[in-house]
Each structure stands twice: as structure tokens, then as C-alpha cells.
Amino acid sequence: MSEITAPTPRTGTLWGISLGPGDPGLITRAAWAALQRRDTVWVYPVRSGKTPSYALDIVQRAELPPPETHTPLLFPMTHDGEKLARAWLKAAQTVLPWLQAGRDVLFLVEGDASTYATFGHLARTVRGLDDTVPLQVVAGVNSFTAACADLGEPFSEQDDTVAIVPAAYGVRAVDRLLPDFDTLVLMKIKPLIDELLDWLEARDLLAGAHFVERVGALDERRLSGPALLALRGSKVSYLSLLIVKNPHRVRGERIKGCLKKTPEPTA
The missing domain is CATH 3.30.950.10 (Tetrapyrrole methylase, C-terminal domain)
Incomplete structure (x- = not known):
């Protein structure tokens, strides 16, 4: 009789949820639908222990209640590469157990998650620890x-x-x-x-x-x-x-010559 093995649990997806720059009315329908789920974990960036999360403020003004599990992740305002690497690693180690337990983690991002956002740092660090973690980005208004x-x-x-x-x-x-x-x-x-x-x-x-x-x-x-x-x-x-x-750029001159055909080589 063959041995019955338990199914391998699904790895949760790390989501970058773009919220737009501040007006809750600019949250996309796709982001809104993701934020309605109650089976996810929310994480959101803060720049210090004293500064509230601007991303969380956007969803709160949209009157979207957080799920039972939600927590800030510290991304300090510094150009010190070592300090940033430590912060990204700590953030990744915070979310990875939820992902490995099969729970989707939604990282809330003001603006667009692909444009000068902390989501890229978190995603790369998480994938460095476990390259099986799926990633998904919901685009937003810049x-x-x-x-x-x-x-x-x-x-x-x-x-x-x-x-x-x-x-x-x-x-x-x-x-x-x-x-x-x-x-x-x-x-x-x-x-x-x-x-x-x-x-x-x-x-x-x-x-x-x-x-x-x-x-x-x-x-x-x-x-x-x-x-x-x-x-x-x-x-x-x-x-x-x-x-x-820039008032010094003259329309029509900016692509001057771009549409000219390249002359055929002569024999």
C-alpha cells in the first residue's frame, strides 16, 4: 500500500498594492478589491518609530478597515547602504513566515509600487531568502x-x-x-x-x-x-x-531630422 503524503502548502504571494499619491479616490478598482480581502496580512512602510504611515493613512481615509493582522515595516530615511540593507532584511524576515505559511501579504504603497517605491527593495530581499515566493504588483497613479x-x-x-x-x-x-x-x-x-x-x-x-x-x-x-x-x-x-x-525647447525642432530616411548606399 502506497504511503499517502500531505499536499505541499501553497506559498503566499507578496503583493505591492499601489494606493495613488494621497487622494483615496485614486485607489484603483484592482487595489480596492485586494484590500477588501480579510484573509491577508497588511504591511506598510514607516520612516521612523514616531512617524505614522502615509500609506496606511490613505486607506484609513478611504474607510477601508485593516485585516486582523497588520504591522508597520521600518524603512529609515538614510543613504547609508548598510543601515538600509539591515532594515530591508528585517522587513523581509518579518513577512516571510506569513508567506511560507500560505498567507498573502499586501504591502501598501503610496503612489505606484514600481516608481521610486520601497516595495522593490522588500521584494528583492524576500526573493533572496526564498525564491519561490510569487510577486504581484497592482499599478497605481503616480x-x-x-x-x-x-x-x-x-x-x-x-x-x-x-x-x-x-x-x-x-x-x-x-x-x-x-x-x-x-x-x-x-x-x-x-x-x-x-x-x-x-x-x-x-x-x-x-x-x-x-x-x-x-x-x-x-x-x-x-x-x-x-x-x-x-x-x-x-x-x-x-x-x-x-x-x-522648459520654455527654451521649440516644438518641431526637438525631433528635427528624426523622420528623414537614411540614404541608400551607393554602389
């Missing part, structure tokens, strides 16, 4: 597209070129991009706000510049044009960005 919608400003048109750059690369790096792009989206501008304002003035870019802080949140703040100069010397939220429209 902060910069939501900001443009709020401003009534097209993100891009026709043949426009767009660069999305963390401002931490520095003003010189941003300046080198200017000749090649119609729109610059500068993320994570908090440490460089004064330098960026000086650059906008020097390059005559203020008229087409827009500052948006905590887009979609109850305390969203927007400033455009010369009004941006009021930010000089002030503190801004980590969740702030600049959208800069």
Missing part, C-alpha cells in the same frame, strides 16, 4: 501625473520629452538635462529646495515651474511661477516635487 491633473497642466503632449529625476543627483545634473527635455519632474526635492529656486531664477524657468507638496492629501500645497520664491528658507515635506516646463 504623484507627478496626479499633480499635473490638479494643476491643469499637461504632463506631456505630442512629441514632448520628459525626464523624471531624483533631485538628490544635484542641480548640476539637472541642469545638464535641460536642453534635451520639455518637462523635468524633480522628485525628493526637500534637501535642495533653495538651490533649485536659485537655478529656476538663473535659468528663467520660474514661469513654467510648479511645486506640489503631498498631492491628494488633505494638506496638499501648490505654488506656481514666481510664488515659488516664498519657499526659500522654509521646510518642505519629503513628499514634494517640482514640475518644470
Whole structure:
């Protein structure tokens, strides 16, 4: 008589649930459906033990109750690679037992889980510990597209070129991009706000510049044009960005020559 073996338990899926930048109305139907499940575990990023989770705040304002099991994961605000690696490992070790027990884990992400999000770090670290863990991402609305919608400003048109750059690369790096792009989206501008304002003035870019802080949140703040100069010397939220429209790029010239046919080689 053959021995009966118990079925191997299913490994749970690690989900990146994009919530949009702040307005609960921008949670997609797919994300909303996933958040309705009561058999999952919710985890959400915090930047310190004293700072509440912005991602959790979005779902709370949407009046979506958390499941029985939910917990924050610490992702510290630092560029120290060793500290970050330790935090990612600890977060992965927190969620892995639930996944290996067959429970789906939903990582709540403000904005989009594929765009400058902590989900990628967590997913890679979890797969480094157990490469059988399935991954699933629910796409969401990005902060910069939501900001443009709020401003009534097209993100891009026709043949426009767009660069999305963390401002931490520095003003010189941003300046080198200017000749090649119609729109610059500068993320994570908090440490460089004064330098960026000086650059906008020097390059005559203020008229087409827009500052948006905590887009979609109850305390969203927007400033455009010369009004941006009021930010000089002030503190801004980590969740702030600049959208800069480049008036020095001339439509029609930007792809000049791109449609020309390559001449046939002569014999």
C-alpha cells in the first residue's frame, strides 16, 4: 500500500498594492478589491518609530478597515547602504513566515509600487531568502501625473520629452538635462529646495515651474511661477516635487531630422 503524503502548502504571494499619491479616490478598482480581502496580512512602510504611515493613512481615509493582522515595516530615511540593507532584511524576515505559511501579504504603497517605491527593495530581499515566493504588483497613479491633473497642466503632449529625476543627483545634473527635455519632474526635492529656486531664477524657468507638496492629501500645497520664491528658507515635506516646463525647447525642432530616411548606399 502506497504511503499517502500531505499536499505541499501553497506559498503566499507578496503583493505591492499601489494606493495613488494621497487622494483615496485614486485607489484603483484592482487595489480596492485586494484590500477588501480579510484573509491577508497588511504591511506598510514607516520612516521612523514616531512617524505614522502615509500609506496606511490613505486607506484609513478611504474607510477601508485593516485585516486582523497588520504591522508597520521600518524603512529609515538614510543613504547609508548598510543601515538600509539591515532594515530591508528585517522587513523581509518579518513577512516571510506569513508567506511560507500560505498567507498573502499586501504591502501598501503610496503612489505606484514600481516608481521610486520601497516595495522593490522588500521584494528583492524576500526573493533572496526564498525564491519561490510569487510577486504581484497592482499599478497605481503616480504623484507627478496626479499633480499635473490638479494643476491643469499637461504632463506631456505630442512629441514632448520628459525626464523624471531624483533631485538628490544635484542641480548640476539637472541642469545638464535641460536642453534635451520639455518637462523635468524633480522628485525628493526637500534637501535642495533653495538651490533649485536659485537655478529656476538663473535659468528663467520660474514661469513654467510648479511645486506640489503631498498631492491628494488633505494638506496638499501648490505654488506656481514666481510664488515659488516664498519657499526659500522654509521646510518642505519629503513628499514634494517640482514640475518644470522648459520654455527654451521649440516644438518641431526637438525631433528635427528624426523622420528623414537614411540614404541608400551607393554602389
